[in-house]
């Protein structure tokens with residue numbers, strides 16, 4: 107039996123709850139398997155066995171929660187033992203390498219939950235001077251990067267004298283985190299007040315397993331932040347939004363400093379062009395996602411969306427005059443927009459599942475957010491269930507003491523029968539009603 | 554692939570008619586795989602007649618050719634008509650009610666009035 111190498115997955119310290127979902131989705135997309143030597147926890151490192159270095163590189167190339175993946179040469183809870191292992195590894199595997207004097211290298215020293223001075227870092231590096239690398243140090247483009255990590259636990263209030271764990275190895279690949287700054291909202295041409303930040307958008311595209319040539323749809327497209335991430339991973343993207351002014355880049359500017367400047371050419375397409383992704387842009391249109399606008403034959407590879415919760419943006423759909431009596435915004439005759447009624451979150455989820463059951467390909471994924479009133483959360487009431495969908499993951503992002511939102515990843519595991527297409531139930535968490543009674547009752551508002 | 558099914562009383566609402574007042578060509582990278590995968594999802598007849606109507610059918614024919622997977626020129630023409638030709642100003646027209654949906658700045662507006670529901 108082949109002896110798989112062990113790899114250290116080293117994570118960035120944010121969106122901890124999203125890591126497993128992202129990595130498992132990538133592993134599934136790559137149709138490979140991963141064997142955890144240590145079960146993934148909230149610690150920033152996981153250890154896994156993987157079939158090949160190519161797979162390791164592919165995982166790192168997609169992940170934004172990871173910082174890097176390192177081939178483990180040694181790990182231990184004491185520094186003495188770590189050195190013993192590194193020496194042994196060196197004797198067994200390194201010294202016979204023919205071109206040791208040519209290989210350029212650098213050290214990457216990381217300390218988790220503690221600090222280090224530059225001088226400390228240098229002296230740590232010197233303790234490894236028995237390694238047989240005799241080539242040049244090259245900080246910018248070395249042949250090999252050696253990783254040394256000291257892990258002082260997860261609690262900044264209880265930092266121990268000595269690290270709990272130490273790791274040493276060869277870095278195989280850096281992650282895709284660079285794209286978080288490349289696609290940052292700060293420099294994006296067109297954003298709205300509910301644009302999703304680049305990191306979460308990329309995580310969503312990973313959860314949706316978006317890959318080259320996929321057809322990806324967002325029924326609540328807004329400024330298209332989710333489509334940017336999907337296109338970045340090779341998807342061909344399109345979406346719909348009810349807000350005409352938003353889609354045409356004519357709402358009030360979101361950026362403070364830009365309030366007085368006239369805005370030009372702001373659109374989802376402009377964003378795509380900004381990142382050189384315009385060949386992946388199919389269409390954005392103004393429409394109401396509670397109504398069918400696509401022909402029944404349309405088949406999508408993935409649906410990723412952030413539906414309106416009615417906290418920061420209006421939840422709207424086109425209403426009939428009967429419903430209009432309790433409508434929130436009345437038709438503005440000047441711009442000839444139809445009148446709109448409140449679109450309950452319950453109804454939004456119902457429509458989203460109805461649409462997804464009809465249009466998602468088999469095994470395609472639906473990735474969406476739901477708002478959650480934290481005190482009140484329980485999976486049975488909040489998480490939608492549908493006979494054709496399997497919940498793959500459920501990750502929480504805490505927004506305030508009372509509110510969080512959860513990213514849900516579903517896979518369509520069955521084509522609906524005519525019956526299942528029309529008759530299914532989505533339990534009603536009554537989120538919006540609760541939120542507003544809470545808000546009015548105690549006047550405690552989230553961001 | 555758009556339909557006007559959202560209109561009251563329209564059962565199929567498809568295919569939508571099209572009026573192009575201003576057409577822009579958005580150059581875009583050709584991805585053979587994507588186009589090959591997309592073709593079986595298209596209603597070829599409708600796609601072809603729409604492309605022809607606005608004058609961008611190129612070498613495409615009313616009957617889809619056999620083994621198009623291997624015909625790079627054919628795939629490129631589909632790519633051009635489907636992805637690069639962008640109707641910047643125009644209208645989509647519902648075949649059953651003649652309801653017009655305006656296209657402005659390349660973005661179709663499928664919103665309807667409440668009495669049309």
Ligand SMILES: C[S@@+](CC[C@H](N)C(=O)[O-])C[C@H]1O[C@@H](n2cnc3c(N)ncnc32)[C@H](O)[C@@H]1O
Pocket residue numbers: 298300301302325326327328329330331332346347348349352393394395396411412413414415419420421422423424449
């Ligand atoms: C949370 S925002 C999504 C923001 C988006 N991810 C972005 O990048 O800007 C929800 C969007 O849903 C839109 N919306 C609300 N009701 C809708 C409806 N019935 N049909 C389509 N879009 C709707 C709103 O105009 C808003 O832009």
